[in-house]
Amino acid sequence: AVDARRLLGRIRELGAIGRDGEGRLTRLAASDTDKQGRDLFVGWLRQAGLDVAIDRIGNIFGIWQSAGNAGKAPLLIGSHIDTVIDAGIYDGCYGVLAGLEVIETLKASGLSPSRPLAVAAFTNEEGVRFSPDMMGSLVHAGGVDVEAALAAVGTDGGTLGQELARIGYAGEREPGFLKPHIYVELHIEQGPVLEREGIPIGAVETLQGISWQRITLDGVANHAGTTPMSMRRDAGYAAARVVTFLHDRAAASNAPTVATVGTMRLEPNAINVIPSRAVFTVDLRDPDEQRLQAEEAALAAFLQRLAVEGIAVTVERLARFEPVVFDGRVVELIETAARKRGLVSRRMTSGAGHDAQMIARIAPAAMIFVPSAGGISHSPREHTEDAELVAGANILLDVITELAEL
């Protein structure tokens, strides 16, 4: 079994980094606080006697290899340690630190695995500062050119490349240098299913499609007091109509489609000026690719209506990932490991995007989920019980042990 105290202690220690004056946890990708988190993690990798490698997109790898297995494709465990704004402490960090924990536990056992074992912390999984999300693992999987990814412009101006260089995490290894034999990711569910059903372990077999767009609506600024309602071209009102259209359509549907407008900015943003411009993001998801395309088409048609009414519409794609089916054999290994520990598991789909979704392009992959209290994530109220965290880490240990052919 893993060292529960060490694992939980590290989750808390990393979770303390990046608190602002009000105690809000924010470690956006390639920020100063991300650097502090990375430094802490790299220190733990070195303490554990692992080889540390950093690639050009800032992905961090801790590798345990021996003379006997060097050169073989490794078993890779990964996730991320960047966070959203005002985040919880588990999203991503749990999987990375459990990966390290599993490797340390196996290393201490004196046994020697048939393949190298490695843990990865992928850059910018959250996608809050730089789009798309899962960027480090996407680059690792060859899904986007590293130069293009480094040129991504953040919400606060600079490029990812500049920011990684600034915090000292623009590594030298070529992305993808480490091609996994198999990839496993442990994560909190971030949704309500496991808790509602009282099930401790999720064996994730699919992951829904994700569509991110940034939409800019241009109307005409004018005086809030003198301009008759009939003469307005109010970009803020047009944006509000898009928000309610998307929400009401998804809510009325029988499908599991979800639609979110998480960001909004008005110009000039003055109390007595009709907004000339609204800039906002749309996050659309669906487990079914056909349906996701239909939702995107419905949005495009609605925007077309606004254009006819005199609102200029600009659409930028920020991310687009099709639904993913994970490797059935790895999913079965997870189910078997749970059964052997006397834990109930269920197959499920992931509502969130994950690095596993990208690595699945280049290696058999699957994910293990543990419950999220109240289904809450991307929030300081994100919580999973210690016992559930430890149980999940032990399932990861068992799956890796099985794959490592000790």
Next chain:
Amino acid sequence: AVDARRLLGRIRELGAIGRDGEGRLTRLAASDTDKQGRDLFVGWLRQAGLDVAIDRIGNIFGIWQSAGNAGKAPLLIGSHIDTVIDAGIYDGCYGVLAGLEVIETLKASGLSPSRPLAVAAFTNEEGVRFSPDMMGSLVHAGGVDVEAALAAVGTDGGTLGQELARIGYAGEREPGFLKPHIYVELHIEQGPVLEREGIPIGAVETLQGISWQRITLDGVANHAGTTPMSMRRDAGYAAARVVTFLHDRAAASNAPTVATVGTMRLEPNAINVIPSRAVFTVDLRDPDEQRLQAEEAALAAFLQRLAVEGIAVTVERLARFEPVVFDGRVVELIETAARKRGLVSRRMTSGAGHDAQMIARIAPAAMIFVPSAGGISHSPREHTEDAELVAGANILLDVITELAEL
């Protein structure tokens, strides 16, 4: 007649101050650029040989008095030189500079008026940085305590008092020290009526009521991908419903009610996080006080519905002014002056708030309007033809000449 070249030149010179890197004009109240504009104006007052007085709320007065009329209540001409964000050059500045122009013209004529003449630039008329709008004239009229006004917190943090001290315009005179005999304000219409009807002069007899509120909606942050639509408490969606409710209600009404949401801020404002909080402003106006109250009540009822759905609602009043009826004799003087110059005029209501609305509490007051091209204001596209600006200034000259009993 006034010196058209001097007047137009000054309007342009003042309008060049406060341009940002992109050429956008922004001189928010008590900002660095407002200081530059004030310095330029005070320089012109001194050049014209006027006594300069600045009161504790930063209102600037240029006073022409003589041994013969000192001590008598002055004829006051006023408006403001602060602007909104990304503003035009006429709103406010035109009236102030025309006031100075009229006084200089009369001073040069060698005649001596029976009362002092004064021009005022009132602090923070726009209300964009500090609420309420028309703050300097409101304090001058005794409508709010000067200490309370100085304590107003700006959209960027500091108080008006701190900011006035910082820019050197926290004057020593007690607000209200100068009680006008009669107040006249010249302004661009900022709306479409005069242009549409081809009428050069508006004699403003009423001004509609203004209701400003800041609304904070609190929901629950959660993951955009994992949270079913039915389990959301999305503060951004709730805010969008308020925006469409207000707009659609005002647009569907037969009354001239206008409703605007000009500012909006979401928290945490991240692409894949359901907004936990939305903060936005509501600007409601109506020439009829009963109807304005009914609109406020409809908004309150709608917010109550959101509260029942689990969204916490906080409402702050930022400004509330009842409709104003200007002094009939002054309105008639304006009509008469226009007729004498062979210009068509019409009586009208003002859609915008103005300092005249505040000063009307302590003195007979009225306003002169000139056309706004396309009815556009609070926008860089704000425009009035030179000839129309000069015509308006000459009507102001004639009205003041009449009142001054030269």
